Amino acid sequence: MKLSKVDDARTPANLHRTLTLEMVRVTERAAIAAAEWRGKGDEMAADLASVSAMKAELDTVGIAGRIVIGEGEQFECDDLFVGQPVGVGEGPAVDIAVDPLEGVTLCAKNQPDSLVVLAMAERGGLLNVARNVYMHKLAIGAEYAAETVSIEWSATENVRALAKAKGVPISEITAIVLDRPRHAGLIEELRTAGVAVKLLSDGDIAGVIHAVNTADTGVDIYLGSGGAPEGVLAAAALRCIGGHMQGKLILDTPDKRAKAREMGITDLHRIYSVHELAAGDVLFSATGITDGSLVEGVRLRRGSIETSTVVMRSWSQTTRWIKARHAR
Numbered sequence: 001m002k003l004s005k006v007d008d009a010r011t012p013a014n015l016h017r018t019l020t021l022e023m024v025r026v027t028e029r030a031a032i033a034a035a036e037w038r039g040k041g042d043e044m045a046a047d048l049a050s051v052s053a054m055k056a057e058l059d060t061v062g063i064a065g066r067i068v069i070g071e072g073e074q075f076e077c078d079d080l081f082v083g084q085p086v087g088v089g090e091g092p093a094v095d096i097a098v099d100p101l102e103g104v105t106l107c108a109k110n111q112p113d114s115l116v117v118l119a120m121a122e123r124g125g126l127l128n129v130a131r132n133v134y135m136h137k138l139a140i141g142a143e144y145a146a147e148t149v150s151i152e153w154s155a156t157e158n159v160r161a162l163a164k165a166k167g168v169p170i171s172e173i174t175a176i177v178l179d180r181p182r183h184a185g186l187i188e189e190l191r192t193a194g195v196a197v198k199l200l201s202d203g204d205i206a207g208v209i210h211a212v213n214t215a216d217t218g219v220d221i222y223l224g225s226g227g228a229p230e231g232v233l234a235a236a237a238l239r240c241i242g243g244h245m246q247g248k249l250i251l252d253t254p255d256k257r258a259k260a261r262e263m264g265i266t267d268l269h270r271i272y273s274v275h276e277l278a279a280g281d282v283l284f285s286a287t288g289i290t291d292g293s294l295v296e297g298v299r300l301r302r303g304s305i306e307t308s309t310v311v312m313r314s315w316s317q318t319t320r321w322i323k324a325r326h327a328r
Helices: 018-035 043-058 104-109 155-166 181-192 204-211 228-241 254-262
Strands: 064-069 093-102 115-122 134-140 174-178 196-200 221-227 244-250 271-273 282-288 304-313 318-327
Touching: 018 043, 018 093, 018 115, 018 282, 018 304, 018 318, 043 093, 043 104, 043 115, 064 228, 093 104, 093 204, 093 228, 115 204, 115 228, 134 204, 134 228, 155 181, 155 221, 174 181, 174 204, 181 196, 181 221, 196 204, 204 221, 204 228, 221 228, 228 244, 228 282, 228 304, 228 318
Parallel strands: 064 093, 174 196, 174 221
Antiparallel strands: 093 115, 115 282, 134 221, 134 244, 244 271, 282 304, 304 318
16 A cells, blocks of 8 residues: 655645544544454444444544434434534534444454444535445556446456456456355356455455555455445545545345435436545545454553554545554
8 A cells, every 4th residue: 555745735624634633533442442342242232332432532523524324324323324413513514434343243253354444525525325225346456547447347358458457367367355145156257267366254445445455465356246335435545545446336126226316316327436436535544443454453451452543635645554552
């Protein structure tokens, strides 16, 4: 993952750079709360702990925020529901997307890559999608032209095109795919084409990030379907670190189509680019709960707690890794 320039006096006033540290505090607090339930097999308790801690910390931040992607609709959950105001009510008007416990099963089983994730954008900057909607996703690194691949092509056509653009045989391409029954045909097709497949048990936000960070991960492309909210959060990260992503909502029931229209989506077949999923000035923060390839997990020590966070900003293309020690 690339490092880039430090923020300077040209920083725009819309999302001030000091908000990046505030976001870190939010994801740190939620990760610490979830870590207390790590490996205990209780997904609900871990999720509730993270949600409660995240909401409490968000309400101390100097923003007029609203949740656009959260835990569900207003009557489906107590906190972090879509439309809920957060922050002190003064300051920049921002939209917020959260996944208080990305990889809830990973946390419950104490397996790698469980994260707390938060994205913040200028008002109207994040695509508003329902929690129960899935999305076809495709992601590659910034070193390729955006039109190198297409979500409308077959997996074989995409990996062949990517191999040609990379100048390598198709056998040197690695794809990352969520390990789900719905992807059995996709995985078989990729392997038949000669592609190496890395399977994710959970947590496709990290999977998309891995796909655009080939030099460090060895992964060339992300393919498959997963949660649409996670797609928006992944796009927010890509706005900050570079990379191409395409997303197409899977609106396969009348209720989902009606809800999409209610949320302002008029073209139900639209293919979204990374800039359409997350527009304007975007901030992204992820704190590890369990150890992973993106960040380390929470360390619960006798007298202190250590956290590891990656925080990014699209305007400056800045990526920072923050390791913090908290008094216990």
